[in-house]
Structure formats: C-alpha cells, structure tokens
Amino acid sequence: MGVLENKFQDNVVVASMDKLLGWARSTSPWYFQFGLACCAIEMMASAASRHDLERIGMMPRSSPRQADVMIVAGTVTMKMALRVKKLYEQMADPKYVISMGSCATSGGPYWQHGYHVLKGVDLVVPVDVYVPGCPPRPEALIEGLIKLQEKIQTERPLTVKPA
Amino acid sequence: MNIEEIKSAITNKFSGSVIENDELSKNQIEIKGSKWLEVATFMRDNPDLSFDQLECITGVDMGEESNLQSRYNLHSMEYRHKVEIVINHDRKKPEISSVEQVWRIGDWFERETYDMFGISYKGHRDLRRILCPDDWEGWPLRKDYEGQESYHGIVVPKIKEEEEWE
Numbered sequence: 001m002g003v004l005e006n007k008f009q010d011n012v013v014v015a016s017m018d019k020l021l022g023w024a025r026s027t028s029p030w031y032f033q034f035g036l037a038c039c040a041i042e043m044m045a046s047a048a049s050r051h052d053l054e055r056i057g058m059m060p061r062s063s064p065r066q067a068d069v070m071i072v073a074g075t076v077t078m079k080m081a082l083r084v085k086k087l088y089e090q091m092a093d094p095k096y097v098i099s100m101g102s103c104a105t106s107g108g109p110y111w112q113h114g115y116h117v118l119k120g121v122d123l124v125v126p127v128d129v130y131v132p133g134c135p136p137r138p139e140a141l142i143e144g145l146i147k148l149q150e151k152i153q154t155e156r157p158l159t160v161k162p163a
Numbered sequence: 164m165n166i167e168e169i170k171s172a173i174t175n176k177f178s179g180s181v182i183e184n185d186e187l188s189k190n191q192i193e194i195k196g197s198k199w200l201e202v203a204t205f206m207r208d209n210p211d212l213s214f215d216q217l218e219c220i221t222g223v224d225m226g227e228e229s230n231l232q233s234r235y236n237l238h239s240m241e242y243r244h245k246v247e248i249v250i251n252h253d254r255k256k257p258e259i260s261s262v263e264q265v266w267r268i269g270d271w272f273e274r275e276t277y278d279m280f281g282i283s284y285k286g287h288r289d290l291r292r293i294l295c296p297d298d299w300e301g302w303p304l305r306k307d308y309e310g311q312e313s314y315h316g317i318v319v320p321k322i323k324e325e326e327e328w329e
Contacts, residue, residue: 078314079296115303115310116295119320 018156025068025094026152029145032067032091033060037074039101039135046138058145064090069148070125071141075103075110076118088125096152098144099127102134109134164211164244166190172212176205184249193249200260200286206237207265213241217262220272222280224306231257231305233282252282261287279304 008014015023031053035043047053047060061067064087076084088097099121102108110117121127128151131144164172170192174181180198187193194202206214218236225232235248250259261284263269273284274293281302284290292299301308312319 078299078317081317082315115308118317123317 018158019153021157022153022155025155025157026149028057028059029068029096029149029152030059030061030066031069031071032064032087033062034087035073036076036080037103039073039104042135042138042141043071043073043100046141051138051142053142053145056142056145056149064088065092067091068094069096069098069145071098071100072104072121072125072127073100073135075108076121076124077116078118079116081118081121081124084121085124094152094155094157096128096148097121097125098129098131098141098148100131100141100144101136102132105130105132164242166192166246169212169244169246172209173202173205176209177202187249190245191247191249193251196250196252196259199248199250200262200265203235203262203265213239214246215240217266217268217272218245220269220276222276222282222304224280224304227307230254231280231282233259233276235262257282258285259283260285261290263287278302281305 013020035041045051047058053059058069064070068091070084070088070091072084088095099105103110103117104121107114107117107119111119118124129144129148131140133140136144166189170181173192173194177198180195180202182193182195184193206212214237216238218238219234220236221234223232223234231252231254233250233252235250236245237248238245252259257280259282261269261273263273263284263286270287270289271293273287274289274291276282277284277287277290278292278294279302291297295303299314300311310319
C-alpha cells in the first residue's frame with residue numbers, strides 16, 4: 001500500500017469496486033408496486049408513514065422496468081402465475097424476488113385443496129428471501145428486506161464467478 | 164304475496180311448469196327447465212309478481228350420481244317478496260335458457276355458474292369463463308372435479324390426503 005497510502009484528500013472514498021457496487025445496489029432497491037391479496041395491505045402499511053420503507057431506501061415503482069425487487073405479496077393463482085413470470089422477465093438486471101407470506105411461499109391455506117393456486121411462487125421465478133407469516137407484519141417484511149440488502153451487499157458483481 | 168300465491172300465479176299462466184318437490188324448503192319453487200325463459204319473463208313483467216331484481220344465480224351439484232341444479236334468487240322491490248327458483252339439469256348435458264336479457268345482471272352470474280359448473284346457458288350473448296383462465300380444463304365446483312396435473316408447464320405437485328385426525 002506504500003504507493004497509495006496517505007495520498008488522498010478527506011473527500012475521496014477508497015473502496016474496492018465490487019464492494020462499492022454492492023453497497024450502492026443494496027441501499028436503494030426500489031420495489032415493484034403490486035399486490036395480490038391481503039399481504040399487499042401489510043406491504044402498503046410497511047411503505048406508509050409508521051414503518052416508512054423509504055428510510056431504508058425502498059420506494060415503490062409502478063413499472064417493472066424501473067424496479068429492482070419484486071415483492072410477491074399474496075396468493076398467486078395459476079392465472080396470475082403466468083403474469084408474474086412475465087412481469088419478472090420485464091425487470092432489468094440485477095433483480096430480486098421476495099416471497100411474502102405463506103401463500104406465495106407454499107400455497108399456504110390452499111396447499112391441499114386450492115385447485116387454482118400455485119404451490120409456491122418459486123415454481124415460476126427464483127426467490128431470494130422468503131418471509132413467513134399470514135400475513136407477515138410490516139416488521140417481518142422489513143426484516144426480510146434487510147436480509148435481502150445484506151445478501152446484495154455480499155454479492156461480487158465484478159468478480160468472476162467460480163464455475 | 165306468499166309462496167303459494169306466487170306458485171299458483173305461475174301455474175295459472177303456464178300449467179305444468181311448476182314441479183312439486185317435497186324436499187324443497189318453503190321459499191323454493193322448482194320450475195321445468197324447458198319453460199324457464201317464458202316463466203322468467205312473466206315473473207318480471209306481471210304487475211302482481213313484479214320480480215324486478217335478480218339477486219343471485221348459482222349452481223348446485225347434488226352428487227356424482229345425481230343432477231346439477233341452477234338456482235335463481237329473485238326479489239321484488241315493489242312488494243318485498245322473495246323466492247328461490249330451482250331448476251334441475253341432466254348431468255350429462257346441462258342446458259338451460261339464458262335469462263341474461265330478462266335481467267341484465269344475469270350476464271355475469273351465468274358466466275360464473277358456467278365457469279364453475281359447466282352449465283350451458285342457451286342464448287347468452289357472451290358465454291365465456293369469467294374467473295378461471297379461458298384455457299382452463301374442467302368445472303371446478305363439480306363433485307367429480309379433478310385438478311389439472313400441469314398448467315402451461317407449471318407442474319402441480321400431487322398432495323396426498325392427510326389421515327383423519329383422531
């Protein structure tokens with residue numbers, strides 16, 4: 001480090017590019033604003049003034065092209081599953097999915113007899129974080145989102161992935 | 164009007180259209196399917212009956228060896244009387260005239276009953292599935308309904324029935 005040591009002024013940040021990118025991505029993951037069932041109410045409550053998702057840098061976007069995170073909030077029916085998949089495909093990389101609540105994770109109360117319900121959204125899109133609950137309280141969702149941020153921070157976008 | 168007066172008003176106009184059935188509860192009338200459209204129009208237009216509101220149409224599956232039924236809940240805003248019309252269908256070929264043009268609200272009710280029970284409403288101008296996707300197979304609320312094994316490549320995992328709890 002002899003070459004670079006004590007060479008920069010106070011206002012210059014020195015970090016590895018990988019870490020910097022991870023930090024930048026993780027601190028403003030805008031989420032895709034769509035709800036499927038009662039979990040959406042809790043998601044809205046998380047975004048509203050009491051819990052205020054914007055303090056961890058999350059802001060709802062109404063278009064998949066501007067969103068980084070898809071929160072699958074609610075029961076995914078077979079009819080909706082095709083649309084969820086299509087919406088996921090419209091999102092720009094890097095993209096993440098949170099499965100919120102029992103229904104999105106496994107079918108929940110429709111696990112056995114719900115002929116019309118997809119048994120877990122991970123059958124159609126890859127899921128990063130599962131948030132349990134029926135529905136999860138905003139605290140649980142925020143916990144899940146912070147877990148996701150931790151996951152994004154550990155990513156090394158510039159490093160070659162081991163085969 | 165009470166239920167007996169409503170029943171006799173229908174019988175006087177269309178003899179043989181009402182089927183006597185002891186199993187029905189006291190606000191129900193069973194009507195012969197082939198006469199339903201005329202009876203429905205009469206029930207709406209007759210000034211003494213004046214059934215101007217169709218509250219609901221639904222289907223009933225009476226069991227795998229038995230009939231399908233359409234049920235119509237009618238209400239009169241003017242006289243505040245109510246009646247439930249029961250119509251039996253042959254399970255192999257469930258067909259009935261549509262009352263979509265008698266009561267306009269019947270449009271979506273009939274589409275829903277068609278979607279869930281596969282009862283075909285003759286004369287409906289736009290009889291499509293309303294809740295399930297257009298390419299869905301089977302009639303979900305029938306007793307003998309079997310879920311699809313896969314839908315557009317999405318596999319539906321087979322889930323065993325849990326043993327009875329003691």
